[in-house]
Amino acid sequence: MTGAKSDTTRPPKLKGFLANGFEINEQNFVAAFSILIIQLKLTAERPRKKHILPQLSKSHAYSFKVSEAVSVMDNLGLKIDLGIIDNVLSFSFGTDLALSLLKKFFAGHLLHDPCSRTEATLHSHSLVQITPKGVAVLHNFCKSVGMKRQDMPEVVRSDFNTMKLFEFDRSSSTRRALYSKYLNHILISEMLGPLPNVWSPEAIPRPTPNLYEKEELEYHLGSDHVMFSGSAAKSAATANQKHAQPVSSPSDSHVQYYESVSGMRLFRDKVFASKGKDLYVEYSFSGKAFVQWLCDCTTLYSASEAVEFGQLMLHYGLIFPVTQFGDAGTFTNHRDAYYTWNELEENLCRWSSATRTSKDLRKSAFVENEDSEPAKNHKKDVFKKLLADPGIRHLFRSHLEKEKCSENINAFLQLKEFQSVKRKLSSLMKHHNKTDDPLKKERLLVAAEKLSSKCLGMASYLCSRYFSPDSTCNLNIDFGLQQEINRVIALNERQFFSRNTAFRWRFCSLPQNTNHA
Numbered sequence: 001m002t003g004a005k006s007d008t009t010r011p012p013k014l015k016g017f018l019a020n021g022f023e024i025n026e027q028n029f030v031a032a033f034s035i036l037i038i039q040l041k042l043t044a045e046r047p048r049k050k051h052i053l054p055q056l057s058k059s060h061a062y063s064f065k066v067s068e069a070v071s072v073m074d075n076l077g078l079k080i081d082l083g084i085i086d087n088v089l090s091f092s093f094g095t096d097l098a099l100s101l102l103k104k105f106f107a108g109h110l111l112h113d114p115c116s117r118t119e120a121t122l123h124s125h126s127l128v129q130i131t132p133k134g135v136a137v138l139h140n141f142c143k144s145v146g147m148k149r150q151d152m153p154e155v156v157r158s159d160f161n162t163m164k165l166f167e168f169d170r171s172s173s174t175r176r177a178l179y180s181k182y183l184n185h186i187l188i189s190e191m192l193g194p195l196p197n198v199w200s201p202e203a204i205p206r207p208t209p210n211l212y213e214k215e216e217l218e219y220h221l222g223s224d225h226v227m228f229s230g231s232a233a234k235s236a237a238t239a240n241q242k243h244a245q246p247v248s249s250p251s252d253s254h255v256q257y258y259e260s261v262s263g264m265r266l267f268r269d270k271v272f273a274s275k276g277k278d279l280y281v282e283y284s285f286s287g288k289a290f291v292q293w294l295c296d297c298t299t300l301y302s303a304s305e306a307v308e309f310g311q312l313m314l315h316y317g318l319i320f321p322v323t324q325f326g327d328a329g330t331f332t333n334h335r336d337a338y339y340t341w342n343e344l345e346e347n348l349c350r351w352s353s354a355t356r357t358s359k360d361l362r363k364s365a366f367v368e369n370e371d372s373e374p375a376k377n378h379k380k381d382v383f384k385k386l387l388a389d390p391g392i393r394h395l396f397r398s399h400l401e402k403e404k405c406s407e408n409i410n411a412f413l414q415l416k417e418f419q420s421v422k423r424k425l426s427s428l429m430k431h432h433n434k435t436d437d438p439l440k441k442e443r444l445l446v447a448a449e450k451l452s453s454k455c456l457g458m459a460s461y462l463c464s465r466y467f468s469p470d471s472t473c474n475l476n477i478d479f480g481l482q483q484e485i486n487r488v489i490a491l492n493e494r495q496f497f498s499r500n501t502a503f504r505w506r507f508c509s510l511p512q513n514t515n516h517a
Helices: 026-040 068-073 093-106 130-146 180-190 211-221 236-241 287-297 303-315 356-370 378-388 388-403 406-432 436-469 479-498
Strands: 062-066 078-079 087-090 127-130 269-274 279-288 319-321 338-341 502-505
Touching: 026 078, 026 087, 026 130, 062 068, 068 093, 078 269, 087 269, 087 436, 127 130, 130 211, 130 287, 180 287, 180 303, 180 388, 279 287, 287 303, 287 338, 287 378, 303 319, 378 388, 388 406, 388 502, 406 436, 436 479
Parallel strands: 087 502
Antiparallel strands: 062 127, 078 087, 269 279, 279 338, 319 338
8 A cells, every 4th residue: 555646636735824723924923932032031040840849859951931931921022233224023912812822832842841741731830941943943033033143042052952943934825834745755755864763772862963053163164264162072962961862762652852863763673463464564653753753843833734744645655554543544643553654755765775865856856847848948947946846945945055055045035025015015005096985995005004014124124134235144146236236225224224213023912811712
């Protein structure tokens, strides 16, 4: 049984990005979480978890009380000096909404209970700790808003920073994670890791390097003179000492990941009962381990989203069930639901196919997409396909990250989004000017004002992030065009911007007595 899809079935639709009854886009979700952690000023020495016996009270690094966070979330704010403007992001959450959002952070594996890592529910009296995934999200946010390295929070520079996230793009309109068969192909390949990740009592824990220090070392090696402070020479195992290690646990009911490179937990040489006979499977994995890896190591923020990707992989024939658990053809998040991958799929597993490389994947992807296309406008067509397929776009971004120039694809996609918002604003204004209905005119004007504010915020961010002389991002654009941009910025700086100008994005809280589902 391969689980391959038929020609008539379509892949299931992914759900939107919801947060316990209220909808919030991923950008605001990440920003609110990151600003909260920055504002809490977490340190390695935190309040102790109280015990009836004082000597058994424990202190957990980079932890905080939920009640403390709820209080802080009433007024979240971050100011970044970007040279031309001050970028100010601010949020205000009432008590109920703050607690609902903290529960979403908890469900998204950005936070966990350091005393009970299997705890699935967050309470108002809980003590929580930031996870490696949470640190990775925070680190990426700090870089995206232009924060200087020396100003980044202590936890980003700590040995909790060990997670390299697999990042999904989302639709700006539906907030759904974008996917294709090729993206799922890349994803399952990453999940299987470079070598089988099988638990053994003799296994040595994989070193988990501090990604901040690794990035700093690469930065210095790439500069005009080589610097080495010695900090990167610290033992990479320190992070493992700070965290308990469920990864190395023999338990098959709960696995927690602190780094993504090793891949998800696999089982070797298991025998299953199937239709009255014994079925031997060399390598398999549980639905629970699959979902746990996606929740710990990617930018998916709920188990339901992870289950949907399991369903997609079944649909595309990339994985198939070993045991029948629950409804046939339905992916199940359970420790007793076992799956394996389709070995007939070319280049799916790195360690079971000696020929598999990222280069092979890129080549095969482009060949598949180009077989039915004429050769004219080849470069233009290839670039369109690259952006259209989430899988190929993921590989392209990964390549640019290795070459230290990923800001080019980020700037391009953000400019495309800005162009789309600007078109919508123009369309609204045209309808506003044409209509004679006063009520409709007023509604269109309110919508246009909101969109105009968004446009202005995006323009100021793009200008300061990518095009200003003080920007840390150097785009690969024509020198003459860059000079023209600099001239326009200088010409309009006094007229439109000042050092005291602040563009604010607010996410207003609901009334504090509101009940949230």
